[in-house]
Amino acid sequence: MITLSNIHKTFNRGKASQVNAVNGVDLNIGDGEFVVIVGSNGSGKSTLLNLISGSTLPTSGTVALDNTDVTRLADYQRSKWIARVFQNPLSGTASELSILDNFRLAALRTKPKGLSIGVTDAFKLDVKDRIALLGLGLENKITQPIGTLSGGQRQALTLLMSVMDDCKILLLDEPTAALDPKSADIVMKTADQLSRDFKLTTILVTHNLKDAYSYGSRIIQMVEGKVIKDIDTKHKQALKQNDLFEWFG
Numbered sequence: 001m002i003t004l005s006n007i008h009k010t011f012n013r014g015k016a017s018q019v020n021a022v023n024g025v026d027l028n029i030g031d032g033e034f035v036v037i038v039g040s041n042g043s044g045k046s047t048l049l050n051l052i053s054g055s056t057l058p059t060s061g062t063v064a065l066d067n068t069d070v071t072r073l074a075d076y077q078r079s080k081w082i083a084r085v086f087q088n089p090l091s092g093t094a095s096e097l098s099i100l101d102n103f104r105l106a107a108l109r110t111k112p113k114g115l116s117i118g119v120t121d122a123f124k125l126d127v128k129d130r131i132a133l134l135g136l137g138l139e140n141k142i143t144q145p146i147g148t149l150s151g152g153q154r155q156a157l158t159l160l161m162s163v164m165d166d167c168k169i170l171l172l173d174e175p176t177a178a179l180d181p182k183s184a185d186i187v188m189k190t191a192d193q194l195s196r197d198f199k200l201t202t203i204l205v206t207h208n209l210k211d212a213y214s215y216g217s218r219i220i221q222m223v224e225g226k227v228i229k230d231i232d233t234k235h236k237q238a239l240k241q242n243d244l245f246e247w248f249g
């Protein structure tokens with residue numbers, strides 16, 4: 001589903017501030033895999049996600065999604081494949097709009113420009129049904145501005161919205177970093193559930209080693225723009241949580 005071939009990303013090339021953020025990564029991620037990426041600050045994790053989504057173009061190397069070479073495609077041209085959730089709960093939704101209107105916008109995301117989606121009773125019911133799955137009681141607040149919700153509630157809704165249309169890839173960059181432990185738990189469980197229900201190829205970047213241990217079928221460690229560990233399902237199951245802490249020792 002995702003194939004990165006010898007990807008390099010250099011920022012500020014030729015200047016004193018030059019950084020090789022991603023430094024020769026080869027990665028093949030299969031359909032429906034759930035990959036966790038860990039690594040210290042500045043090791044290139046977010047840049048790698050940006051290279052997959054197209055919000056950053058590589059200095060060299062190629063990116064393919066679903067066997068299509070997308071290396072030179074902009075992010076909006078890749079959006080039919082990709083849903084993204086960021087660290088900041090505010091970045092995924094429009095505060096002043098109601099929950100329902102945010103879902104309406106999300107449903108339009110990959111539709112041709114000019115198309116509109118009316119808020120029919122069927123659409124409302126579908127949105128309510130999806131929201132009810134979160135178990136947060138938010139299905140009774142769909143006319144409320146989304147800005148009035150807590151960060152955790154908002155992040156859980158952002159996740160739901162991000163998979164409203166037929167995307168195949170879910171990119172999560174520290175989706176729980178700004179959340180309290182209970183909200184973080186709800187968001188992680190929601191992500192896991194959506195990933196399974198919609199058979200999404202999922203990449204989670206996290207500094208939470210407990211989550212890195214509990215979720216996903218494969219775990220990767222990045223150091224200085226390189227993949228230095230890539231542990232498959234069988235070997236991940238054999239890992240102990242302490243082993244992960246030792247990677248950072």
Ligand SMILES: Nc1ncnc2c1ncn2[C@@H]1O[C@H](COP(=O)(O)OP(=O)(O)OP(=O)(O)O)[C@@H](O)[C@H]1O
Binds near residue numbers: 045
């Ligand atoms: N747009 C940019 N311009 C210049 N340098 C950048 C840019 N984006 C990232 N970098 C640099 O590239 C390196 C990798 O950054 P990146 O954000 O990918 O790290 P990260 O692993 O996501 O770190 P963190 O855990 O702190 O989020 C860093 O040295 C960073 O300063």
Ligand SMILES: [Mg+2]
Binds near residue numbers: 045046047173
């Ligand atoms: Mg980052």
